[in-house]
Amino acid sequence: MTITQDDITAVLRQVRLPDGSSLVEADRIRALSVTGGKVSFVIEAPDAAAARDWTAVEAEAKARLLALEGVETVSVVTTAHGPAGRAPAGGSTPPDLKIGRHPTPQQGKTKPAGVRNVIAIASGKGGVGKSTVAANLAVALARLGRRVGLLDADIYGPSQPRMMGVNRRPASPDGKTIEPLHAHGVTLMSIGFMIPDGEAVVWRGPMLMGAMQQMLGQVAWGELDVLLIDMPPGTGDVQLTLGQKTELTGALVVSTPQDVALIDARRGISMFQKLNVPVLGLIENMSTYVCPNCGHEAHIFGHGGVAAEAEALGVPLLAQLPLALEARVSGDEGRPVAADDGPLAEPYLQLADRLVKGGLA
Numbered sequence: 001m002t003i004t005q006d007d008i009t010a011v012l013r014q015v016r017l018p019d020g021s022s023l024v025e026a027d028r029i030r031a032l033s034v035t036g037g038k039v040s041f042v043i044e045a046p047d048a049a050a051a052r053d054w055t056a057v058e059a060e061a062k063a064r065l066l067a068l069e070g071v072e073t074v075s076v077v078t079t080a081h082g083p084a085g086r087a088p089a090g091g092s093t094p095p096d097l098k099i100g101r102h103p104t105p106q107q108g109k110t111k112p113a114g115v116r117n118v119i120a121i122a123s124g125k126g127g128v129g130k131s132t133v134a135a136n137l138a139v140a141l142a143r144l145g146r147r148v149g150l151l152d153a154d155i156y157g158p159s160q161p162r163m164m165g166v167n168r169r170p171a172s173p174d175g176k177t178i179e180p181l182h183a184h185g186v187t188l189m190s191i192g193f194m195i196p197d198g199e200a201v202v203w204r205g206p207m208l209m210g211a212m213q214q215m216l217g218q219v220a221w222g223e224l225d226v227l228l229i230d231m232p233p234g235t236g237d238v239q240l241t242l243g244q245k246t247e248l249t250g251a252l253v254v255s256t257p258q259d260v261a262l263i264d265a266r267r268g269i270s271m272f273q274k275l276n277v278p279v280l281g282l283i284e285n286m287s288t289y290v291c292p293n294c295g296h297e298a299h300i301f302g303h304g305g306v307a308a309e310a311e312a313l314g315v316p317l318l319a320q321l322p323l324a325l326e327a328r329v330s331g332d333e334g335r336p337v338a339a340d341d342g343p344l345a346e347p348y349l350q351l352a353d354r355l356v357k358g359g360l361a
């Protein structure tokens with residue numbers, strides 16, 4: 001019997017989350033792939049705590065699917081992907097900077113004084129690991145002795161406070177400039193430090209442009225070899241504004257090997273090309289999955305797609321990063337894997353080294 005995505009979805013519809021809703025109705029299934037009898041997918045939990053509580057849900061989904069005739073293997077990973085926690089109450093008063101104001105007119109492209117290179121980390125689609133890559137690359141560059149800044153411009157879901165393990169409101173001694181925070185050797189600013197939860201999503205083009213201008217111009221970045229910008233997913237206002245108004249050294253585009261992610265990545269690349277922003281390369285995330293129990297290597301999101309795409313587009317494939325539970329847990333705990341020695345840090349250190357040697361960082 002040939003198994004289809006609909007067969008799998010029908011089974012997953014019966015699996016209930018602790019609040020009684022079904023995995024499918026609650027829209028928690030990502031990257032469902034069915035190849036012959038091999039089924040793989042990701043369950044996306046709203047936050048790390050939920051991901052931990054959903055172990056039984058994952059087990060039930062797997063057991064039900066394995067009971068389905070024609071299903072041979074089921075690979076399922078639960079990841080947490082939610083907005084950063086609210087900045088803790090107390091501490092210093094937030095700077096009265098009204099982030100999200102209308103932009104002041106600007107001629108041509110600029111970049112913060114003292115910053116040598118500005119690199120955008122982009123993705124065509126959400127959830128492919130762009131913020132994870134941005135955080136780890138920043139930490140790896142800092143470990144190589146570079147002066148690195150990381151600007152979390154993901155207005156719709158700022159995740160760097162969580163991934164880098166800091167969430168305080170930045171100080172503004174003079175009420176005009178914003179003092180960035182520091183973590184793992186990286187100078188850090190996130191839109192998430194400045195805005196009340198939920199507010200940003202209502203912003204429109206001009207407000208977003210104003211906010212971006214402030215994040216680049218009002219933050220005391222200091223002297224940096226490179227400033228990485230963690231962009232929102234897709235090809236919206238923020239990307240266009242940054243591409244048009246900021247002197248970007250280039251963009252790194254992150255994708256999973258899935259076809260749908262690649263189609264979106266292509267769109268992102270084409271946008272940068274239209275904006276005359278050099279695409280420095282593609283980064284494949286969630287490339288392979290090595291089972292921590294049996295060592296079996298699986299290609300949950302397919303294999304070879306990003307390399308083929310890079311070749312077709314004439315851009316280098318700069319890194320292939322494995323799908324690893326530790327990468328997710330470290331991100332949720334605020335200590336990126338690149339901060340420690342180990343096999344997961346290696347590709348980031350190599351990527352960082354490549355950028356340094358290329359004079360980009």
Ligand SMILES: Nc1ncnc2c1ncn2[C@@H]1O[C@H](COP(=O)(O)OP(=O)(O)OP(=O)(O)O)[C@@H](O)[C@H]1O
Pocket residue numbers: 079080081082123125126127128129130131132133154157159231232233285286321322323324325326327328329331332
């Ligand atoms: N290589 C990996 N292995 C395991 N989990 C990963 C990996 N890369 C990212 N993740 C997890 O996947 C989720 C999404 O990652 P991340 O937030 O970096 O994606 P994103 O592309 O920035 O998404 P968005 O733009 O929608 O915020 C997170 O829970 C993250 O920890």
